[in-house]
Amino acid sequence: MNKGVLPLSSPPLSKDVIEQHGLSGEEYQQILKHLGREPNLTELGIFSVMWSEHCSYKSSRIHLKRFPTAGPRVVQGPGENAGAVDIGEGLAAVFKMESHNHPSFIEPFQGAATGVGGILRDIFTMGARPIALLDSLRFGELDIPKNQHLLKGVVSGISFYGNCIGVPTIGGEITFNDIYSKNPLVNVFCLGIVKKDRLLRGLAQGEGNSVLYIGAKTGRDGIHGATMASDSFDDASEKKRPNVQVGDPFLEKLLLEACLEFLEQDLLVGIQDMGAAGLTSSSCEMAARSGTGIELDVALVPRREPKMTPYEVLLSESQERMLLVATPGKQDAVLKICRKWGIDAAVIGKVTDDGLLRVKDGVRTVAEIPAKALAEEGPRYDRPAAPPPYQDFLQSLNVDALPDVKDPGEALLALLRSPTIASKAWVFRQYDYMVGTNTVVCPGSDAAVVRLKGTTKALAITTDGNSRYCLLNPHMGGSLAVAEAARNLACSGAQPVGVTDCLNFGNPERPDIMWQFVMAVEGIADACRAFDIPVVSGNVSFYNETNGLSIYPTPILGMVGVIDSPDHITTQWFKQSGDHILLLGQNNEDLGGTEYLKVIHSREQGLIPWLDMDVERRLHHCLLDLIRKGWVQSAHDCSEGGLLVTLAECCLTHPLSPLGARITIPPHPIRLDALLFGESPSRVVISVKPEHRVCVMEAIRESDVPLTDLGTVAESNFEVNVQTTPPASFIHFSLSEHHMAEVWQQSLSSQLAGHE
Amino acid sequence: MNIGVIVFPGSNCDRDCAHVVSDVIGQSVYLIWHQDTSLRGMDAVILPGGFSYGDYLRTGAIAHLSPIMEAVKTFAKQGGLVLGICNGFQILLEAGLLPGAMLRNQNLSFICEEIYVRVENADTPFTNHCQPGQVLQIPIAHAEGNYYTDPISLSSLQAHAQVVFRYCDKEGRVTPEANPNGSLDHIAGLRNAAGNVLGMMPHPERCSESILSNTDGLAIFQSIVASMTNRSSTLAF
Numbered sequence: 001m002n003k004g005v006l007p008l009s010s011p012p013l014s015k016d017v018i019e020q021h022g023l024s025g026e027e028y029q030q031i032l033k034h035l036g037r038e039p040n041l042t043e044l045g046i047f048s049v050m051w052s053e054h055c056s057y058k059s060s061r062i063h064l065k066r067f068p069t070a071g072p073r074v075v076q077g078p079g080e081n082a083g084a085v086d087i088g089e090g091l092a093a094v095f096k097m098e099s100h101n102h103p104s105f106i107e108p109f110q111g112a113a114t115g116v117g118g119i120l121r122d123i124f125t126m127g128a129r130p131i132a133l134l135d136s137l138r139f140g141e142l143d144i145p146k147n148q149h150l151l152k153g154v155v156s157g158i159s160f161y162g163n164c165i166g167v168p169t170i171g172g173e174i175t176f177n178d179i180y181s182k183n184p185l186v187n188v189f190c191l192g193i194v195k196k197d198r199l200l201r202g203l204a205q206g207e208g209n210s211v212l213y214i215g216a217k218t219g220r221d222g223i224h225g226a227t228m229a230s231d232s233f234d235d236a237s238e239k240k241r242p243n244v245q246v247g248d249p250f251l252e253k254l255l256l257e258a259c260l261e262f263l264e265q266d267l268l269v270g271i272q273d274m275g276a277a278g279l280t281s282s283s284c285e286m287a288a289r290s291g292t293g294i295e296l297d298v299a300l301v302p303r304r305e306p307k308m309t310p311y312e313v314l315l316s317e318s319q320e321r322m323l324l325v326a327t328p329g330k331q332d333a334v335l336k337i338c339r340k341w342g343i344d345a346a347v348i349g350k351v352t353d354d355g356l357l358r359v360k361d362g363v364r365t366v367a368e369i370p371a372k373a374l375a376e377e378g379p380r381y382d383r384p385a386a387p388p389p390y391q392d393f394l395q396s397l398n399v400d401a402l403p404d405v406k407d408p409g410e411a412l413l414a415l416l417r418s419p420t421i422a423s424k425a426w427v428f429r430q431y432d433y434m435v436g437t438n439t440v441v442c443p444g445s446d447a448a449v450v451r452l453k454g455t456t457k458a459l460a461i462t463t464d465g466n467s468r469y470c471l472l473n474p475h476m477g478g479s480l481a482v483a484e485a486a487r488n489l490a491c492s493g494a495q496p497v498g499v500t501d502c503l504n505f506g507n508p509e510r511p512d513i514m515w516q517f518v519m520a521v522e523g524i525a526d527a528c529r530a531f532d533i534p535v536v537s538g539n540v541s542f543y544n545e546t547n548g549l550s551i552y553p554t555p556i557l558g559m560v561g562v563i564d565s566p567d568h569i570t571t572q573w574f575k576q577s578g579d580h581i582l583l584l585g586q587n588n589e590d591l592g593g594t595e596y597l598k599v600i601h602s603r604e605q606g607l608i609p610w611l612d613m614d615v616e617r618r619l620h621h622c623l624l625d626l627i628r629k630g631w632v633q634s635a636h637d638c639s640e641g642g643l644l645v646t647l648a649e650c651c652l653t654h655p656l657s658p659l660g661a662r663i664t665i666p667p668h669p670i671r672l673d674a675l676l677f678g679e680s681p682s683r684v685v686i687s688v689k690p691e692h693r694v695c696v697m698e699a700i701r702e703s704d705v706p707l708t709d710l711g712t713v714a715e716s717n718f719e720v721n722v723q724t725t726p727p728a729s730f731i732h733f734s735l736s737e738h739h740m741a742e743v744w745q746q747s748l749s750s751q752l753a754g755h756e
Numbered sequence: 757m758n759i760g761v762i763v764f765p766g767s768n769c770d771r772d773c774a775h776v777v778s779d780v781i782g783q784s785v786y787l788i789w790h791q792d793t794s795l796r797g798m799d800a801v802i803l804p805g806g807f808s809y810g811d812y813l814r815t816g817a818i819a820h821l822s823p824i825m826e827a828v829k830t831f832a833k834q835g836g837l838v839l840g841i842c843n844g845f846q847i848l849l850e851a852g853l854l855p856g857a858m859l860r861n862q863n864l865s866f867i868c869e870e871i872y873v874r875v876e877n878a879d880t881p882f883t884n885h886c887q888p889g890q891v892l893q894i895p896i897a898h899a900e901g902n903y904y905t906d907p908i909s910l911s912s913l914q915a916h917a918q919v920v921f922r923y924c925d926k927e928g929r930v931t932p933e934a935n936p937n938g939s940l941d942h943i944a945g946l947r948n949a950a951g952n953v954l955g956m957m958p959h960p961e962r963c964s965e966s967i968l969s970n971t972d973g974l975a976i977f978q979s980i981v982a983s984m985t986n987r988s989s990t991l992a993f
Contacts, residue, residue, distance in 0.1 A: 166806055434962050
């Protein structure tokens with residue numbers, strides 16, 4: 001099936017070599033079929049990275065089809081460098097989230113830094129100027145020094161790259177659980193803005209058009225990074241450190257500005273980032289998308305190390321490189337812009353019409369493979385999936401056997417001290433979250449908000465995921481994550497318009513892991529359909545396990561919403577003493593899988609809350625309606641830590657100084673701890689001015705959303721009265737807002753002080 | 757008024773400054789590429805924040821060798837108004853237009869947060885819209901803002917009212933706790949002896965619009981416009 005000259009006859013490769021490349025015997029047979037001959041070593045390397053789990057999505061692709069990806073606002077769905085949605089005013093928001101888990105465990109600083117660099121390139125290759133970064137991080141508990149080292153390294157890596165390139169890191173989330181001790185998660189989200197009719201894509205059209213390489217010189221770093229990310233870790237993983245690339249944010253800043261100038265002057269047919277699998281993946285994916293071929297000469301590739309073989313040049317994952325196809329006649333203009341910004345650029349090949357990725361080293365052809373075989377016709381697996389035998393045990397929890405809470409004030413302080421709930425100021429103080437002067441709501445509210453200069457609109461962005469819920473019930477956990485993200489956006493005054501996901505799981509060759517994955521995907525897909533939010537991009541990270549121990553299933557969602565007017569931008573903190581506090585939503589006996597059970601009872605077990613999508617949707621509509629009427633002073637989603645933690649956060653997150661509250665909780669027919677710390681979904685705490693109280697309460701009742709009047713905002717002291725029944729009694733406690741603030745603010749920094 | 761914003765490779769607050777100059781205070785703004793050799797008749801020049809040359813070698817150390825810096829030096833010598841913000845301040849130090857140097861922050865970390873500064877000298881072209889002793893809330897975002905100079909030049913700075921801003925608390929008290937980076941004598945902003953060059957670590961362009969919940973930075977830009985207007989009317993007479 002291979003046409004043309006065949007200089008590529010190669011003696012059969014040994015079984016060992018094939019195995020070292022992570023290819024199964026069956027996959028090797030498929031390669032033989034595609035080529036009609038034995039591959040040489042270079043070609044085997046190319047297949048090995050392109051057919052790796054990381055690049056080919058071979059275990060996940062058939063399941064990802066369940067996601068709703070279409071919608072009136074979708075400008076670009078999955079399959080490109082990033083997804084894009086129409087946000088009005090002729091603009092599109094381009095966004096995507098990606099994992100950089102494996103490199104960050106081996107070398108936290110560079111691993112996280114290059115994660116940021118990679119996702120930024122995905123956005124600006126689409127022609128969009130990046131305006132926001134968010135990070136979703138998971139670490140083991142901080143009493144283990146190694147976890148402190150990982151957290152500090154990852155945070156400084158993100159800070160190093162994001163600050164230097166001048167894109168604000170405006171939010172994200174961090175949770176802690178020992179399951180991540182040997183496999184931390186670093187998921188990076190980026191969003192950019194482009195005129196929607198100017199979107200660039202990774203295309204290689206037009207036979208004879210020049211293929212240009214621009215950016216950093218190629219070195220030996222990161223060879224087989226994609227293959228590494230498709231394998232589990234063991235104690236010898238430290239040895240893989242040379243596989244981790246090194247980032248240069250300054251060079252990327254130059255690349256960013258140059259690429260936006262290409263767009264401005266309309267010089268390109270297509271462009272793609274050289275990310276995982278470097279030159280190989282960018283070239284064959286661009287050709288495959290366009291139904292063309294690409295011929296490259298590796299001898300023309302700018303290099304920083306001598307004597308690199310074609311194999312090494314093709315598989316290098318050196319950072320800050322792009323492959324582009326110039327519009328005919330515009331090649332010199334491209335090169336001129338590169339000279340202006342001091343960026344290396346070289347014409348390394350051309351677009352062909354034969355559908356082949358042909359690689360030459362000078363005059364010698366070193367590889368010749370159908371581009372589609374690499375990018376689109378790789379293996380697909382419908383791997384066996386089955387619930388693990390331990391699932392029943394995980395869900396079994398006799399709550400009645402656990403004592404109810406005796407001292408709710410102490411329990412509240414313990415939760416505020418828990419690093420998952422405690423203030424993350426230690427982290428975001430190291431990020432420049434203001435550069436660009438668009439950040440209207442800074443880190444620390446339910447969602448970050450950026451305005452769009454030149455319009456009256458703003459975007460709210462949030463990242464969410466609860467892996468404990470997903471462990472206990474992956475289907476419902478997936479749905480709850482979507483609901484929480486959408487709720488966070490509603491609390492900020494935004495209408496969700498699109499979502500990206502980063503699906504972090506263990507080894508897909510294990511049926512229990514595959515079951516978790518399939519269930520979580522279904523749960524996410526169901527909720528996205530119910531809330532009418534398309535999935536426009538995403539990333540799957542499998543093999544998150546070390547020494548056979550898998551992480552909890554951790555799907556993370558990055559959701560974007562549009563706020564139509566600056567008047568609708570809402571934050572979570574109480575504004576004014578005397579304002580009324582209302583709870584929208586129902587308190588149920590939802591203790592399973594809560595942060596309370598983990599912190600107070602050391603249990604990560606039970607049945608997780610049930611999400612009623614209709615109830616959730618009604619809540620969002622009602623809340624947005626109230627916000628648009630100008631009646632809402634603050635709105636905060638009730639999530640980890642439950643009602644009391646939510647109320648405390650409303651008091652403590654005020655940017656100037658904490659406020660207090662007088663709370664009276666009416667009798668509920670549920671356990672006290674479930675009432676105060678349970679995590680029933682579909683709940684939001686709002687505050688309203690006294691003059692709006694009556695009309696707000698009426699509007700909520702009319703919307704058929706459960707309502708509880710909880711009390712008022714106060715200058716100082718957090719006073720709580722709970723009426724319980726039966727037996728009828730009265731529980732009262734009071735904490736100084738300053739004491740609560742101190743516990744909440746200093747927990748993370750004090751746990752991180754003194755080491756290293 | 758024509759205000760130039762210099763763009764070095766790695767500048768990343770250039771567009772933010774330009775936005776305030778043109779869209780907020782309604783002046784003409786020009787982005788000037790670092791390879792240019794002329795300021796093209798600007799009335800004032802801003803060296804914006806960012807990571808010029810990636811902060812490689814030392815903050816501002818490579819940028820101060822850019823061709824445009826010769827023109828900036830000449831402009832400053834002739835009395836032109838030059839404002840350096842954050843990395844721009846660091847470049848002014850390297851260029852010798854202001855005395856001293858920046859060390860890494862005392863906690864060795866990048867710090868991005870809202871801080872307060874006290875206006876120590878309201879009689880400058882950059883602060884004439886402020887009251888003496890006025891407290892401004894302006895964010896900082898830097899890893900090297902820990903100002904240092906030798907004792908002799910420090911006393912000279914103090915004697916000649918060259919310290920324009922000091923870090924302080926909300927009430928205007930200059931205390932060690934209110935100093936975010938360990939800066940010598942709590943210095944947040946500094947002018948040259950002639951008074952026409954100001955370097956400051958806080959970012960006034962990040963707090964000049966009500967949608968950003970803070971407009972304290974606006975006074976700096978308005979002062980520049982006011983002093984240029986005064987100058988041209990003086991010249992006209």
